[in-house]
Amino acid sequence: MKSALEDFKNLLEQQGLKYTYERQSIFEEVSHLKNHFDADSLYERFKQKGSRISRDTVYRTIPLLLESGIIQKSVGEGKREFYERVSGKGHHDHMVCVRCGKIFEFSCPEIEELQDKMCKEYRFQLMFHDHRLFGACERCQKELTPAHSKEETERNGI
Numbered sequence: 001m002k003s004a005l006e007d008f009k010n011l012l013e014q015q016g017l018k019y020t021y022e023r024q025s026i027f028e029e030v031s032h033l034k035n036h037f038d039a040d041s042l043y044e045r046f047k048q049k050g051s052r053i054s055r056d057t058v059y060r061t062i063p064l065l066l067e068s069g070i071i072q073k074s075v076g077e078g079k080r081e082f083y084e085r086v087s088g089k090g091h092h093d094h095m096v097c098v099r100c101g102k103i104f105e106f107s108c109p110e111i112e113e114l115q116d117k118m119c120k121e122y123r124f125q126l127m128f129h130d131h132r133l134f135g136a137c138e139r140c141q142k143e144l145t146p147a148h149s150k151e152e153t154e155r156n157g158i
Contacts, residue, residue, distance in 0.1 A: 004031070004070050004086075011068040022053050026061045030071060030085055038080045066128050073130035075103050093131040099140035 008027055009019050017023075029045060030037075039059050046053040062083065065071045069086055075094045076082035093111070095104040111131065119126045136144055 004068075008065065008068045008070055011064060015064075017064070022057045023061055023064070025051060025053055026058060027065070027070065030065060033085055036074045036076045036082045036084045038076060038082050040080070069128070072128060073132075075132055077101065093133070095133040095135065097137035097140055098134050099136050099144070102137050104137070 005027065008023075012019055012023070025046070026042070029042065033042075039062055040055075042062075043053070043055045043058045046058070062071070066073070066083070071083045072086050072091065074082045074084040075096050091112075092105045092107045095106065096102075097104075115126065115129065118124075
């Protein structure tokens with residue numbers, strides 16, 4: 001079985017890019033993260049260590065990590081894009097309560113199979129996907145009234 005690092009290096013080679021010190025540092029840092037992160041928090045980790053990796057390099061490397069399957073899009077606080085390392089948990093998706101912010105991780109083979117079927121039907125090569133469901137958790141549903149629910153949805157831009 002190929003390692004995540006081999007997958008990353010192969011993608012770089014396919015795209016005519018080099019496995020630079022900066023990309024290596026970003027790969028290694030992400031490999032040790034256990035929580036969801038955004039590009040700015042990843043950059044701040046390097047800045048705090050005194051590393052000379054630029055914010056632009058972090059932002060340019062994230063799509064490469066996504067495409068090689070090292071990370072996947074995730075959820076976090078605010079409207080920024082969040083990511084998480086794939087290994088360990090394996091691929092999974094998220095349900096996010098727009099009221100309290102609680103995140104539920106789930107896996108559904110039927111959804112994955114349907115995505116594969118649709119890609120095949122449309123002759124579409126899937127590189128990665130971002131599947132997030134937004135709504136209200138069981139606890140918050142009890143607190144919401146119909147009018148409040150609509151207001152909450154509009155406020156969160158959903």
